[in-house]
Amino acid sequence: MSLLDRFRRTSNVADPLVTALQHALAPDRVRNDGAERSLASHDASVFEGGVSGPVCFPTSTDEVQRITRIAVEHDRGIVPRGAGTGLAGGAIPLGAPIVVSTGKMNRILEVDIENRVAWVQPGVINLDLSRHLRPRGFHFAPDPSSQQVCTLGGNIANNSGGPHCLAYGVTDAHVLAIEVVLPNGDVVLLGGLDPEPGGYDLRGAFVGSEGTLGIATRIAVRLTKNPPAVRTLLLSFAETRDAAQTVSAIIAAGIVPAALEVMDQRMTVAVENYVAAGYPTDAAAVLLAEVEGxxxxxEIEADRIAEIGRANNATGVRQAASDEERALLWKGRKTAFGAVAQVAPDYYLHDTVVPRAALADMLEKIYEICERHDVIVMNVFHAGDGNLHPLLVFDARVEGTLERVHAAGAEIVRASLDAGGVLSGEHGIGVEKQGYMDELFSDADLDHQNRLRQAFDPTCRANPGKVLPMGHSCADIQALRAVPTGVWG
Ligand SMILES: Cc1cc2nc3c(=O)[nH]c(=O)nc-3n(C[C@H](O)[C@H](O)[C@H](O)COP(=O)(O)OP(=O)(O)OC[C@H]3O[C@@H](n4cnc5c(N)ncnc54)[C@H](O)[C@@H]3O)c2cc1C
Known part of the structure; x- marks a missing residue:
């Protein structure tokens, strides 16, 4: 019987947990039907195996607190969920926990321009916040390519980045305070608006914790002033290695552009067919560089970048002559993942980081690995901070393909670690990279990470089964709540 059939069979089972949740919220904001639970069992990753319990749509901190207390009473896990665009399986519910969807907690509560702070609910969509701030001359700097749909709560949980985080820093640098409903139902405020809030930086511990320390219910974010001037350049190269070396040379020259993004030829061809962004399709790679200030x-920095590019064999250097041209260049970059659908129906987007100086070698290694596994790879990545995003493109309906994709992916991850890199630049660990954690961290490291987690969540209630590898408490499948009768059919 398929998972969906199991859900269908069980959707009308009277469940005291569901009844309690419906009393605490409103009946129409607690969904236990098969369709809703099936949706909540997936995210944008390739990982299957999620099984959602009831899906709740709270509107306030108070309601999240009530849901959490009910989870404690019924001894169920609890998984926060934003837009479900995560690529590491972080929002996939394991062991039929209550899913807390923040889709209705989407209000911008307060904008304080004088102090450059906004208070928002966690379900506010990243781009909606910047659009709201634009008339007042500000924006929220982290700009993931998914920013049209992903939420601030998800951004904080994954410490997300984006093309413009090279100069401005990833999400952590833009979060001042977070109100959190802890896994026992208590509400705390981590961080604060003072320049140096007292005590340990628990705000910093929460950012990037992937839903394992509690649920963010209100967030104070830093506002970034829109720059008075912007210059965007597109440099093309006959060799991908030259594009990577140009990136290193720009940073070595002391320039920190707002963005340095590289795309290989397969990607520019797909993008051109998709949105006609004006990329040269005969170049082996293009570098999109942006300076602001x-x-x-x-002007000086743009000229200098052009010079450095030419010194590293750029075959073409073009500066966007208008806002429209600049917007089109960025449209190409931001829709790159969508463009991939022309090549094959499925993709697995990897996310590793290597030292910038190792970028060129690592790219060659990635092509070699994928060729050996007979998998198509396209590259588009945040080159400025060494954050690679090899996209393995495939058709999952073809038998044996997914196995080859996973084998190639595993080699890419390990090659990145061998090159002195780390497991993730921005997508997080979730379930995807859990199995590699002990290749990067020692047992002692993992033990300390586990102890931090247990300080917030001694009973492993929040997003159980994620991040820490097997053998480290909350990751053990036995530690997941027993699945109540009726859920499995
Ligand atoms: C096409 C595409 C492009 C992408 N580009 C980028 C990119 O450029 N940069 C980047 O960093 N990422 C990127 N991502 C990944 C993803 O969009 C980000 O990780 C994003 O921040 C996830 O937000 P979400 O609202 O979808 O969170 P979800 O996927 O719903 O959840 C992600 C994690 O956050 C937790 N969580 C959600 N809300 C809360 C909360 N209120 N409190 C505590 N924990 C919570 C969940 O439990 C889960 O562990 C991309 C994804 C796609 C599909």
């Missing part, structure tokens, strides 16, 4: 400064 005062007009005189950006």
């Amino acid at each position: 005062l007009p005189a400064g950006v």
Whole structure:
């Protein structure tokens, strides 16, 4: 029997947990039907195996607190969920926990321009916040490519990045305070608006914790002033290695552009067919570089970047002549993942980081690995901080393909670690990279990470089965709540 059939069979089972949740919220904001639970059992990753319990749609901190207390009473796990765009399986519920969807907690509560702070609910969509701030001359700097749909709660949980985080820093640098409903139902405020809030930086511990320390219910974010001038350049190269070396040379010259993004030829061809962004399709790679600041400064930096590119064999250097041209260049970059659907129906987007100096070698290694496993790979990545995003493109209906994709992916991850890199630049660990954690961290490291987690969540209630590898408490499948009768059919 398929998972969906099991859900269908069981959707009308009277469940005291569901009844309690419906009393605490409103009946129409607690969904236990097969369709809703099936949706909540997946995210944008390739990982299957999620089984959701009831899906709740709270509107306030108070309601999240009530849901959590009910989870404690019924001894169930609890998984926060934003837009479900995560690529590491972080929002996939394991062991039929209560899923807390923040989709209705989507209000921008307060904008304080004088102090450059906004208070938001966690379900606010990243781009909606920047659109809201634009008329007042500000924006929220982290700009994941998924920013049209992903939420601030998800951004914080994954410490997300984006093309413009090279100069401004990833999400952590833009979060001042977080109100959290802890796994026991208590509400705490981590961090604060003072420049140096007292005590340990528990705000910092929460950012990037992937839903394992509690649920963010209100967030104070830092506002970034829109730059007075911007220059965007597109450099093309006959060799991918030259594009990677240009990136290193720009940083070595002391320039920190707002963005440095590289795309290989397969990707630019797909993007051109998709949105006609104006990329040269005969180049082995293109580098999109953007500098921001005062007009005189950006002119100098743009000229310098062009010079460095030419010195590293750029075959073409073009500066966007208008806002429209600049927007089109960025549209190409931001829709790159969508463009891949022309090549094959499925993709697995990897996320590892290597030292910038190792980028060129690592790219060659990635092509070699994928060729050996007979998998198509396309590359588009945040080159400025060494954050690689090899996209393995495939058709999962073809027998044996997924196995080859996973084998190639595993080699890429291990090659990145061998090159002195780390497991994730921005997508997180979730279930995807759990099995590699003990290749990067020692037992002592993992033990300390586990102890931090247990300080927030001694009973492993929050997003059980994630991040820490097997053998480290909350990851043990035995530690997941027993699945109540009726859920499995
Ligand atoms: C096409 C595409 C492009 C992408 N580009 C980028 C990119 O450029 N940069 C980047 O960093 N990522 C990128 N991502 C990954 C993803 O969009 C980000 O990780 C994003 O921040 C996830 O937000 P979400 O609202 O979808 O969270 P979800 O996927 O719903 O959840 C992600 C994690 O956050 C936890 N969580 C959600 N809400 C809360 C909360 N309120 N409190 C505590 N924990 C919570 C969940 O439990 C889960 O562990 C991309 C994804 C796609 C599909």
